[in-house]
Amino acid sequence: MSLHNLRHRPEGCLSDLTLDQLVIDELIDPPERARAQQHLKSCALCAQRLEQLRAEAKRFPEQIGLAALVGKTWWAPRRRAAKLGAAMVALAAMVALFVWPRTSEGPGERLKGGLGLRMVAQHPDGRVEWILPQADLAPGDAVRFQISTDRPGFLTILGVDAASAVTPYVPSQGDALAIAKGRDQLLDGSVILDATLGAERVFALVCAERLPVAQMVASGRRALEQAGGSPRTMRDLDLGPGCQQTSFLIEKKGHK
Amino acid sequence: MKRMDRASIESWYRKYGPMVLRRARAILGDESAAQDALQEVFMRVMRRGDDFRGAASPSPWLYRVTTNYCLTVIRDRDRRRELLSTRGRPEQQVEPHAPEEKLTIARVLSQIPDELREIAIYYYVDKMNQDEIATLLGLSRRTVGNRLESFRSIAQSLLGTRLEAVP
Numbered sequence: 161m162s163l164h165n166l167r168h169r170p171e172g173c174l175s176d177l178t179l180d181q182l183v184i185d186e187l188i189d190p191p192e193r194a195r196a197q198q199h200l201k202s203c204a205l206c207a208q209r210l211e212q213l214r215a216e217a218k219r220f221p222e223q224i225g226l227a228a229l230v231g232k233t234w235w236a237p238r239r240r241a242a243k244l245g246a247a248m249v250a251l252a253a254m255v256a257l258f259v260w261p262r263t264s265e266g267p268g269e270r271l272k273g274g275l276g277l278r279m280v281a282q283h284p285d286g287r288v289e290w291i292l293p294q295a296d297l298a299p300g301d302a303v304r305f306q307i308s309t310d311r312p313g314f315l316t317i318l319g320v321d322a323a324s325a326v327t328p329y330v331p332s333q334g335d336a337l338a339i340a341k342g343r344d345q346l347l348d349g350s351v352i353l354d355a356t357l358g359a360e361r362v363f364a365l366v367c368a369e370r371l372p373v374a375q376m377v378a379s380g381r382r383a384l385e386q387a388g389g390s391p392r393t394m395r396d397l398d399l400g401p402g403c404q405q406t407s408f409l410i411e412k413k414g415h416k
Numbered sequence: 417m418k419r420m421d422r423a424s425i426e427s428w429y430r431k432y433g434p435m436v437l438r439r440a441r442a443i444l445g446d447e448s449a450a451q452d453a454l455q456e457v458f459m460r461v462m463r464r465g466d467d468f469r470g471a472a473s474p475s476p477w478l479y480r481v482t483t484n485y486c487l488t489v490i491r492d493r494d495r496r497r498e499l500l501s502t503r504g505r506p507e508q509q510v511e512p513h514a515p516e517e518k519l520t521i522a523r524v525l526s527q528i529p530d531e532l533r534e535i536a537i538y539y540y541v542d543k544m545n546q547d548e549i550a551t552l553l554g555l556s557r558r559t560v561g562n563r564l565e566s567f568r569s570i571a572q573s574l575l576g577t578r579l580e581a582v583p
Contacts, residue, residue, distance in 0.1 A: 171583050175544040177479060177552075180435045186473050213434070220434040 174199055174206045176213070183213050274310030275404045276343075277317065277364035279303050282350075291410070298413055302350045305330060305364075308343040313366040315339040316376045320391045322358025322412070326380040328373045329362075335370045357412045361391040367403035428474075429458055435475065436482050442541045443486040443525070453489065457482050476552050479542070480534075487533050490526050524571050532567040539564055539582075546582075 178196055181187040187196060200207050279291040282302045291297065305317055314336035317329045329351055331337050339345065365376055379397040387394040396405055433454060440453035460481055525533050538544040538552065546564070550557045564582040572579050 171545060173543065175548055176439075176542040177475060177544060177548065181473060181475050184431050184435075184475070186475055188473065213438075216438060217434040220430070220437070 170205075172199075173203060174209075176209075179206070179210050179213050182210060183217055275364060275366050275406055276308040277362070277406055277408065278306040278308075278344075279362075279408075280306065297353060297410065299353050299355045301353045303353065304350045305347045307339060307345045307347065307364065307366075309339060309341055309345075309366050311366075311368075312341045313339060313368055314370040316363075316365045316367075316371075316373055318363045318365070318376055318380050319360055320363070320380055320384055320394060321356050321360040322391060323356050324384060324389055325356075326377050326384065328377055331373060333373055335372050336365075336367060336376070338370070339366065353412065359391045359409060360412055361394050361407050361409050363397060363405055363407045365397065365399060365403055365405045367399065369402055371399075428461065432461075432474065432478055433458070436478060439479065439482045439541065440486055443483065443537055444489060449489060453482065453485055456485055460485070479538075480552065483534055483537050486537075487525070487530075490533075491530075524574055527574055528567060528570050532563050532570070535560060535563045536567045536571075539567075 174196055178187065178192075182193075182196060187193045200210060280288060280303070281291050281297060282288045283298075284300045291303065297303075307315060309315075315330065315338075316336045319325075319327045319329055321327070330347055330349075363380065376397070376399075379399055383394050383397050384391065392409060394407070396407070399405065436457050437450055437454045440450035440457075441447065444450050444453065457478065461478070525536065528536070534553070535549055538549045539546075544552070546557050546560045549555075550560045553560070561582060568579050568582055
């Protein structure tokens, strides 16, 4: 686009602002609206531009998903987060696990099979960032999870911390949560990191069957025991062929 | 400050996002930077949701937030370029251009005074007339006209070509 052809609409034509307001039905002043509509009837240039803006608006949700915002924004927690309450309060440091068949892992992604878990943290000072391995997280940080999966199933997210606690984060109890096939599915609710420091392994588990969370927790405990009580050396949970999983080791650190 | 809930954000993002993204693309001339701008603008919407909701028509407010953010990006680019230059590293090469070659508004904007930049964007990118710009910025029409003339004069010398006179 060259500057000298940028201003190609004659004086008297409608500005993009006016056209935008027409597209989103926000031109509410009746005389102004009538004037704009009258002009559109006689100006092919503005009418064409209006159609162009409408077409762009229709394409927009496909171009840029809301998930693209997640790395930099923080949605207000919903009631469901409060319901998860106590269980979600335990997490001490977070990470991103990801599983999606892509050519390479992006920042904060852990890929394994067709399942991926990624995490985003909001620090008390308001900074929001994707969590990377060995991220400097601290008590009070809030964390959310994002899942990508190449098949529908039932999701559980567990944390196994340095104090040997196996905590279900999503869901906190009952049966695993139904999840659709799809990328970058941001889960409702957030987890506030507690004061437990040290290593924590976070597991994302997606199974074809809706299994009880308690069964997943029991598998987590067994795996921890087999690893001599160390989250650092834990291997996959024994869940059977209908499940896929990925895990991410993080280090919970004290206040900076 | 009261924060917006997710449903509101999603609704406004779908409603106003295309407008913000398109303007950022036009000003910055870079898709990646434009998407960053989209995110940053909506972060500001979230932080200043009350201002946003209080407006009878939020679009002009969003236009200004987007414009100011993009101008900040352009200023930051300038600073980085200056810093690299003063530290002896090769400055980013700007290819010589003939008037008929493409020249994005971002490149022109990076070389004009601050007080002219915002007005130039509304006039050349958004195709606003001088009355609309004056209303949006709370300036007199005369001031807007004078600044556009100043911009035109500088841009002509940068481009080496004549621009259409401001009416």
